[in-house]
Amino acid sequence: MKVSKEQAEQNRSALLDAASRLYRERGFDGIGVAQIAREAGLTHGSLYGHFDSKEHYAAEACALAFVQGLSGLRQAEIGDDAALGAFFRDYLSQRHRDDLAEGCAVAALAAESARKDGPVPLTMTRGIETFVKLLRERMADPDADADAAASHDRALVTLSMMVGGLILSRASASVNAELSVQVLSAVLNTIEEQGA
Amino acid sequence: MKVSKEQAEQNRSALLDAASRLYRERGFDGIGVAQIAREAGLTHGSLYGHFDSKEHYAAEACALAFVQGLSGLRQAEIGDDAALGAFFRDYLSQRHRDDLAEGCAVAALAAESARKDGPVPLTMTRGIETFVKLLRERMADPDADADAAASHDRALVTLSMMVGGLILSRASASVNAELSVQVLSAVLNTIEEQGA
DNA sequence: TGTACATCAGTGAACGCGCGTTCACTGATGTAC
DNA sequence: TGTACATCAGTGAACGCGCGTTCACTGATGTAC
Numbered sequence: 001m002k003v004s005k006e007q008a009e010q011n012r013s014a015l016l017d018a019a020s021r022l023y024r025e026r027g028f029d030g031i032g033v034a035q036i037a038r039e040a041g042l043t044h045g046s047l048y049g050h051f052d053s054k055e056h057y058a059a060e061a062c063a064l065a066f067v068q069g070l071s072g073l074r075q076a077e078i079g080d081d082a083a084l085g086a087f088f089r090d091y092l093s094q095r096h097r098d099d100l101a102e103g104c105a106v107a108a109l110a111a112e113s114a115r116k117d118g119p120v121p122l123t124m125t126r127g128i129e130t131f132v133k134l135l136r137e138r139m140a141d142p143d144a145d146a147d148a149a150a151s152h153d154r155a156l157v158t159l160s161m162m163v164g165g166l167i168l169s170r171a172s173a174s175v176n177a178e179l180s181v182q183v184l185s186a187v188l189n190t191i192e193e194q195g196a
Numbered sequence: 197m198k199v200s201k202e203q204a205e206q207n208r209s210a211l212l213d214a215a216s217r218l219y220r221e222r223g224f225d226g227i228g229v230a231q232i233a234r235e236a237g238l239t240h241g242s243l244y245g246h247f248d249s250k251e252h253y254a255a256e257a258c259a260l261a262f263v264q265g266l267s268g269l270r271q272a273e274i275g276d277d278a279a280l281g282a283f284f285r286d287y288l289s290q291r292h293r294d295d296l297a298e299g300c301a302v303a304a305l306a307a308e309s310a311r312k313d314g315p316v317p318l319t320m321t322r323g324i325e326t327f328v329k330l331l332r333e334r335m336a337d338p339d340a341d342a343d344a345a346a347s348h349d350r351a352l353v354t355l356s357m358m359v360g361g362l363i364l365s366r367a368s369a370s371v372n373a374e375l376s377v378q379v380l381s382a383v384l385n386t387i388e389e390q391g392a
Numbered sequence: 393t394g395t396a397c398a399t400c401a402g403t404g405a406a407c408g409c410g411c412g413t414t415c416a417c418t419g420a421t422g423t424a425c
Numbered sequence: 426t427g428t429a430c431a432t433c434a435g436t437g438a439a440c441g442c443g444c445g446t447t448c449a450c451t452g453a454t455g456t457a458c
Contacts, residue, residue, distance in 0.1 A: 001419040002434045011434080027311060029225035032411055045414085046435045054412060100311070106364070111307040114366035115223060115296075125371035128364060132375075153382035156364075157357060160383050164360025165353075168302070168324060170310035175321035179328075186349035187356050197452040198401045207401080228444055241447085242402045250445060396458085403451075411442080418436075425429085 012050045014040040019061035020068070024108040025101040028058055028120070059119035065105035066127035073134045084138045085192065091162055092188040094181065097169050106131065106159075107166040132159055154194075161187045208246045210236040215257035216264070220304040221297040224254055224316070255315035261301035262323035269330045280334045281388065287358055288384040290377065293365050302327065302355075303362040328355055350390075357383045 003011070018040040022031050033054055034044035051057035072090070076083035090096060096103050105127060113124040136155035165187035173180040199207070214236040218227050229250055230240035247253035268286070272279035286292060292299050301323060309320040332351035361383035369376040 001436080002421050002432070004421065004434095007421095008434060025311075027225065027308060029223065030311060033413090034411080043436055044412085045437065048413070049434060106367070108307065110363050110367040111304065112223060114363070114369070115221075115226060121367065122371050125368045125375070128368055129372065129375065153378070153385070156379050156382040157361075157386045160357045160360035160364055160379060161353060162360065163363060164356035164358065167306050167310070167359060167363070168352075168356055171302070171306040171317065172321045172324055173310070174313075175318050176325065179321070179325065182349070183352050183356060186352040189349065190353045197403080198399070198454050200401095200454065203454095204401060229446090230444080239403055240445085241404065244446070245401060394458100396456100398456080399454080401451105401453090403449105405448095405450105407445105407447075409444080411444085412440105414440075415438095416436105417438105418434105420434090421432080423429105423431080425427105 011040070011042055011046065015042065015047060015050060015057075016061050016064050019057060020064045021101040023058060023061055024065055024103060024105060028109065028112050028116070033057065055116075055118040055120060059123040062105055062109060062113075062120060062123045062127065065109075066123075066130065068102075069104050070127075070131060070134060073131075073138065076138055078137050079140070080138075081140060088162075088188060088191050092165060092184045092191075094184065097166060097173060097180070097184065100170075104163070104166065107163050107170075110163065111167075128159075132156060135159060158191055158194075161190065207236070207238055207242065211238065211243060211246060211253075212257050212260050215253060216260045217297040219254060219257055220261060220299060220301060224305065224308050224312070229253065251312075251314040251316060255319040258301055258305060258309075258316060258319045258323065261305075262319075262326065264298075265300050266323075266327060266330060269327075269334065272334055274333050275336070276334075277336060284358075284384060284387050288361060288380045288387075290380065293362060293369060293376070293380065296366075300359070300362065303359050303366075306359065307363075324355075328352060331355060354387055354390075357386065 015037060019036050022036050022039060025031075033047055037044045037047055047057060051060065073084075073087050076087060091104065100108055105124070110124055110128070113120050132152070132155045135158060136151055139151070139155060139158065141151050141154075165183050169180045169183045172183070211233060215232050218232050218235060221227075229243055233240045233243055243253060247256065269280075269283050272283060287300065296304055302320070306320055306324070309316050328348070328351045331354055332347055335347070335351060335354065337347050337350075361379050365376045365379045368379070
């Protein structure tokens with residue numbers, strides 16, 4: 001049955017929110033659209049009124065994950081090293097390691113996205129670009145003479161460490177708990193030392 | 197029909213070799229056992245004479261990927277910085293970025309493995325442990341007083357950068373080619389500088 | 393060495409299942425009068 | 426403001442397809458004599 005325009009918009013948001021969480025938690029190939037729609041309180045048929053295809057749906061869900069995942073970093077004022085440090089500490093925490101559904105879309109989905117065609121890799125790349133830009137703006141440059149390329153590279157390396165460290169920590173968590181936490185703290189210490 | 201024992205062993209190897217390459221290229225959920233068996237020149241039914249399940253098959257394929265992917269590093273003598281440097285340069289090359297099938301199993305499969313139960317996460321973790329051990333042994337310690345924990349952490353951070361950098365590079369390759377190569381070179385430069 | 397036959401690696405049809413997508417239908421919304 | 430009805434968001438059955446796994450069967454291997 002028809003619903004009000006506001007209700008339809010709410011349903012669309014609920015579909016995106018469920019997809020954003022479930023794709024991060026299970027992977028793009030780890031859950032079907034019917035199950036996601038059910039989680040959002042709707043049926044799978046309604047999806048195709050809002051989105052062209054699973055790929056377009058997944059891309060929008062991915063974009064939403066970036067908006068949510070980067071809001072903390074975006075709200076940290078440039079120069080506010082305490083806020084930046086808190087962001088790094090949370091990113092490299094066991095809480096984040098164990099909370100795929102609410103976690104970083106890059107760590108959860110970039111490897112899978114790299115194998116895809118269509119709208120998902122575009123959204124993923126735009127998210128990575130934004131992540132790099134926000135980091136670069138907020139990471140104090142230890143060498144005032146450093147040129148633009150150097151500060152860009154520093155942000156790229158920092159993001160690489162964060163994403164790689166989180167993935168290694170997650171991959172080893174169920175088998176070697178000690179290694180899993182060592183990766184997180186080793187990366188965090190390295191970032192905090194270079195930032196000081 | 198029955199085949200000779202040597203032929204059966206060859207077939208088993210062919211099945212593992214095809215799975216090792218195809219799972220890295222497409223992901224564990226990106227290709228089915230029937231297609232892998234066909235690639236190996238056999239039918240899917242024959243798989244279950246060699247392996248208990250898809251998961252056990254995937255885990256053995258993953259182990260093979262580690263043996264192949266780490267042979268270069270293992271053959272680098274401890275203290276041979278030129279060989280270690282060559283390993284890093286190849287790992288962070290566009291060749292490796294574009295060659296998923298023959299590339300690092302961690303970068304290709306660790307994120308997916310982290311979401312699984314069963315034998316795959318165990319094999320993945322053992323592979324990561326071996327990778328860290330080989331790196332740690334071969335990375336010259338710049339501070340002779342550094343304790344064991346510090347050198348372990350250095351290896352963990354280096355591996356995190358490598359894996360994260362490769363994943364970011366692959367994820368952005370089709371959309372932002374410049375960013376894709378910048379990540380690789382930024383990570384490589386950082387590793388080479390810290391090693392010097 | 394030659395023959396008879398038990399073994400067993402590999403084949404391919406069949407299974408139940410979940411996938412993404414389509415579409416005729418339903419019925420509340422919201423507009424036209 | 427009240428009524429008639431066109432619109433259209435959502436439903437759920439149905440589609441073809443590929444998945445992992447099983448199993449009766451095939452026929453070459455390799456052993457027993």
